[in-house]
Amino acid sequence: MSGEIFGFSANRIGAMLRRHAYLLTGSWARIIDIIYWPAVQMIMWGFLTQFLAGKTSYVAQAFGILLAGLMLWDSLFRVQLSVAISFLEEMWSRNLGNLFVSPLRPSEFAASVLLMGVIRTLLGMIPVSLMAWLFFDFSIYSMGFALAGFFANLVLFGWAIGIAVCGLVMRYGLGAENIAWAATFLFLPVAAVYYPVTVLPVWLQAVAWSLPPAYVFEGMRALLIDGAFRGDLMLGALGLNILYLGLGFAAFLGWFEASRRRGQLLGQGE
Amino acid sequence: MSPPSATLPAIAVAGLAKTYGDVQAVAGIDFTVSQGSVTALLGGNGAGKTTTIAMLLGLLKPSAGSITVLGTDMLHDRHAVLPRLNFSSPYVDLPHRLTVRQNLRVFAQLYDVPGPKQRIAQLAQKLDFTTLLDRPAGALSAGQKTRVALAKALINRPELLLLDEPTASLDPDTADWVRGLLEDYRAERGATILLASHNMAEVExxxxxxxxxxxxxxxxxxxxxxxIERYGRDNLEEVFLDIARGRGKAAQPAQAETAA
Incomplete structure (x- = not known):
């Protein structure tokens, strides 16, 4: 079989990306949906930031801190949601049986939905970041290479949640679909997106430091307020992400096997 | 890809069972299917036909037993043999928003089919849906969907074809035409076909x-x-009814073991 490394085929992953490209290019509604909510949120937070900048020294000190927090948080949420939606598209269309009887391996399927998560997120976030620059004179790209580190860590965590959610929905069916929309928000209070970890009660601080987003958003604040890049925080996030990604994949493969035992790969759908 | 051997059965199943809690969906069945043959799984609703096919495909894990497909142990090495088989079933569908051509293009790539455009054109011509190629799969009638699903099942020229009710939703004329197509495919490719059906004329x-x-x-x-001879009937439908209702020779207890 062409393009295979250790039984992992780039060609088959490419086939799945082709399937999602056909879907996106054939549907304006889907493209608009990818951009719409991030854009609305960014505009609302942009005006709020303008208002608060004249009222509080904290926001005045680092004008883009709320907008940067919003856009990075939304990147995490969009990656997780996009991974889940790419998977749900197969459930909605009752296509899982066709896919898993083809030579496509579960790991290749997982890789394709993870890549689609990033592609869909970039399709939404790049236009929104340009809008923030245009309307509010804030460029998230002013964070330079640090932005790539923040984004990469959030993508990894979004992948970990997203792939676990895919496994969960495969195992428990479309009745568990709402988890795809809600999962990431479970972490929002302890992700330290808009306030530092020290604001949290001590016991919740321990929870926050066990999750990669807290490291990313503390790192973001250090950069925007103090102008310092905290490599230690990035490495902390990366270490945790490797752990969570491993757990996410293990959960997906475990639930995939459970679905095979229970006969849920044939005939799941709306 | 290992060459087909005339002596090796295309499918060998031993002690295959599937239980869901207290419910025994398949209760330890044994059978072989010779290469190049067409075999039917017949039975009423809930007899275990679809469960058996799902286990043969690896979509469902058996509770017990072994399955060897084209010389490969399906329970431990199914990915080695999946490129050589395919299936269609009314329990699965193709993505509705993609056109027929796009759907077939995706599956051609998944199966690494050489010359995918030509293969799709060839199948469309053979299954008479050239005019439907650029129509969304969700906009097709039931009969058109069945033909497109069959094209998906044939896209990789499989050595083994598993078909769950291949002519369901088709009018008698189209169903007859599809049967002819399956006969031709078997003759051309030397393929093995296992099908589940409720259509006795089709099976005969x-x-x-x-x-x-x-x-x-x-x-x-x-x-x-x-x-038909064993049950002293005129056709397979009457045999089916004898077995389903436990009447006639099917009521005699030694029948199944003698036949097996």
Whole structure:
């Protein structure tokens, strides 16, 4: 079989990306949906930031801190949601049986939905970041290479949640679909997106430091307020992400096997 | 890809069972399917036909037993043999928003089919849906969907084709035409076909071997002619009814074991 490394085929992953490209290019509604909510949120937070900048020294000190927090948080949420939606598209269309009887391996399927998560997120976030620059004179790209580190860590965590959610929905069916929309928000209070970890009660601080987003958003604040890049925080996030990604994949493969035992790969759908 | 061997069965199943809690969907069945043959799984609703096919495909894990497909152990090495088989079933669908051409293009790539454009054009011509190629799959009629699903099942020129109710939703004319197409495909490719069907005329016409299932067990087997003679009936439909209702010769307890 062409393009295979250790039984992992780039060609088959490419086939799945082709399937999602056909879907996106054939549907304006889907493209608009990818951009719409991030854009609305960014505009609302942009005006709020303008208002608060004249009222509080904290926001005045680092004008883009709320907008940067919003856009990075939304990147995490969009990656997780996009991974889940790419998977749900197969459930909605009752296509899982066709896919898993083809030579496509579960790991290749997982890789394709993870890549689609990033592609869909970039399709939404790049236009929104340009809008923030245009309307509010804030460029998230002013964070330079640090932005790539923040984004990469959030993508990894979004992948970990997203792939676990895919496994969960495969195992428990479309009745568990709402988890795809809600999962990431479970972490929002302890992700330290808009306030530092020290604001949290001590016991919740321990929870926050066990999750990669807290490291990313503390790192973001250090950069925007103090102008310092905290490599230690990035490495902390990366270490945790490797752990969570491993757990996410293990959960997906475990639930995939459970679905095979229970006969849920044939005939799941709306 | 290992070359087909005339002596090796295309499918060999031993002690295959599936239980869901207290419910025994398939109860320890044994059968082989010769290469190049057409075999039917017959039985009423809930007899275990679809469960058996799902286990053969690896979509469902058996509770017990072994499955060897084209010389490969399906329970431990299914990915080695999946490029050589394909299936269609009314329980799955193709993505509705993609056109027929796009759907087939995706599956051609998944199966690493050489010359995918030509293969799609060839299948569309053969299955008479060239004019539907650029229509969304969700906009097709039931009969058109069945033909497109069959094209998906044939896209990789499979050595083994598993078909769950291949002519369901088709009018008698189109169904007859599809049966002819399956006969041609088997003759051209030397392919093995295992199908589940409720259409007895279809089974009589296409199949070399029939496995009669009831309540998860194979209760009788043989060629259509053998079964008709054994039950003293005029056609397979009457045999089916005898077995389903436990009447006539099917009421005699030694029947299944003698036949097996």
């Amino acid at each position: 016409r296409l199949c070399d071997q029939v496995l009669m299932m009831k309540q998860g067990r194979i209760v009788d087997r043989g060629t259509p002619t053998e079964l």
